Amino acid sequence: MKDLLRILVSPVVWLASFSAIYALHGLICQLDPGASEPFGVSLSRITLIAAFVLAVLVQAGLLALLYSLRFGAAPGFARSVSRMSGWVGLVATLWTLFPTLAVSSCGW
């Protein structure tokens, strides 16, 4: 069962972070934090970018664990598939949450 968890963990964490950041975005747009701009960037944008960076770091950490001798799977099928799905999690996070950097947050 541990091998199955290793295979599933990165994409599942992507799904969780993707849903959480979408929910965060909905919450921010609903609460309308106003025009506070600490570094010339709106507070809502900073919050979303911070969440994006955190999600990427978590995925990178998971990938490192999957490559480590201690937590990674034994050589063979489970090791290669879990590492592939680890890359899927990281690339999916970068690709699907990239809009936090590039698109207006609450515009219609």
Next chain:
Amino acid sequence: MNALARHRRLTAIWSSEPGWKGWLSTVNHSDVGRMFIVTASFHFLVGGILAMLIRAQLATPNSAFAGPEIYSQLFTMHGTIMMFLFAIPMIEGLAIYLLPKMLGTRDLAYPRLTAYGYWCYFFGGAMLLISLVFGIAPDGGWFMYPPLTGRIHSPGINTDFWLIGITFVEISAICAAVEFTVSILKYRAPGMTLGKMPVFAWYMLVVSLMILTGFPPLILGSILLELERAFALPFFQVELGGDSLLWQHLFWLFGHPEVYIIFLPAAGMVSTILPVMASTTLLGYRWVVAAAVALAILSFGLWVHHMFTTGIPHMGLAFFSAASTLVAVPTAVQVFAWIGTMWKGTPQLRLPMLHILGFFITFVIGGLTGVMVAVVPFDWQVHDTAFVTAHLHYVLFGGFVFPVLAGIYYWLPLVTGNRRFFRLGKVAFALIFAGFHVTFLAMHWVGLMGQRRRISTYAPEDGWTAINLISSVGGFVLAFGLAVVLIEVVLSFVVRHRAPRNPWGSGMLEWAIPRPSAAYNFASLPRVNSRDPLWDDQNLPVRIARGEGYLGDPASGRRETLMIDSATAEPEQLVIYPANTRLPIVLAAVTGLFFLSLLLKIYLITPLAIAGVVALGWRWVWRLGSKQDLGDQPIGHGVAVPTIAEVSRPPGWWGSVFLLVANATLFGSLLFGYAFLWTIAPGWPPPAFIAPSLPTMLAAAVGAALAVAGVAIAVRTNRNGGTPVSGLLAAVAGALGLVAVFAMMLWSAPPAAGHAYNATVMVLGSYGLVHAALASLMLIFLLARHRAGYMSQRRRGELAIVKVWTMYLAGVTGLVVPAVYLPGLVT
């Protein structure tokens, strides 16, 4: 014992009752799989006739063939039948029939559950078909958007048939998903590690996990909408704090993964059949497995792309547009693996291969139009047009029906024992392929010209007449092709033309057994050393028949198979199955009575039906187990393993864990709905929050702690040879305390029809109450089992199962109580 004597002995043990009674009491996976396939095919026929009626209506402008009311029923039932009564059950049927044979075992994990799932599907499907016959079928479109389907705009019983009937049918899918997950992880042939599993089993494992997490949001949505319609609980009524967009979120949280739930098993068939047709192995097995896993999980992040026109902010649109384009990558990995497999091997253009090529062309076109509608500005243009309908059909017909047809022709000799005789298949393929593309290419075109989907007619000056006529002609050609397939399949059963044992030269285990397959599948369970055991050992079928594998001695007269360790694939437990019984059909009928009482609003019957389900459920479980310790049982090759009653993690434990995954998803969806209404719906906060009650909260904490601690103590004392009664009594007290807590919560809640908040509190409290009552019942059951002598230091499995459910109850309590009381406490 020689092979023939072994065959006769095993057949006597495993066979269903002779005659028609056998269909009612069989729990054998081959029987139930065939019943699923036949019933799903019947529904496909009905759905196909409805499609013909739709095309007849649209063939000419200003058509008076069907009025708008009937036309709405036609397209709603066409979509509903094809999605819920054909596609998913057909997958279930094929997998129920094939998986044990591919995995090298004798049956699925829970044979009675397989039969119960079938009968729920049968009765639920019958409910929907009856509504069609009486002209009161659902008419709100297959995704049933409120407010159209609310009781103001749809006051009749039509929508209720959909909400209640589909929920009933979904029980079948959840049963099958639990069954497949446990079977694939724990019921494989010894030696078959995860990396040696047939690729189809990998696809089905992924799909089963998707069903467990994809279907609960729809079940929840259906419950909430039915509660609104029947009892005026305003979850989707804006003026009372509800929001119709909540339905769209819940529906598409299910609806988008559903497309992949349908596609992935079909892709599994392609990955299985294609290498055999090319006389080689699948190129990039590991890449294909990783792609299937990636596709499955990515598909859960796409649901909002069905809602691009509902007024979502730019960033939200961009998230889901990006995710929608990303799924093309794992899909392409599979397509390139299939192309590479053909390149590597020597493909032969036999009939299954023709359908696979049809799949390639059609599905790739459907995938490309999918990327087009993932682009937001394009989606805005074509949303709700015939273009989207055409795209959907390219994906589902191309991605499902062509592979299923390939699978039918491929595995038909295994089912019938005969080879095809009349050779109608190529004609059928030509008609289907040409008919399909004429129909749906035309539909893309007319959609781009502006034809809305679901319109019952159009005017000649719209300029769509010729295209619609061409599309309708194509539809009828397609229907002729499918009729020819049906004729050929029936003829294959009737005309005896004996097929060889392994007609395609496959290396997989399903071809190592007699054909048509025997009720017991394998006379002895083989040890597997690769993904193609038949290629390793041409003599394997003979050695299996001679009883040279595990469990080759049927002297015990029991239905037996093995559970393995999921990682090492070494034998771990001896499974003793229950025999034929009518309990599944009776339980499904009583479950149906429950749903019928809700549909017809005869609420006096509802508690009787619930009591019936509880009584039958009690009887269901009571029949399992043993009153004496059996000790480790010899299984052959000098190995002895304990029976499933004498281990800490029996099949029931595994099934409970995966059932609770589905249950937790439903609960999570409810919490999501609560949060969604709170943040998005107008009319929040509500006029008043429920008054916080510190004594109730304290009682909840004590009850949950007592229930969990009591079961833990019972498990520990039993393990040490003591009596678990005192621990169980404490746990019962805790669970009954929680029943009282949730009853108090409901009693003190404001009127549920007043506001969506009140309604949500009612549902949250009811969810907690049901689980507290269920845990109490389970704990009382354990006390009765202990008293009757079914438990001992060795026979401890039942305690482990109830422990899982009690811990889940504690978790639910820990979330429901704060969710209900904290808002009032904070404000």
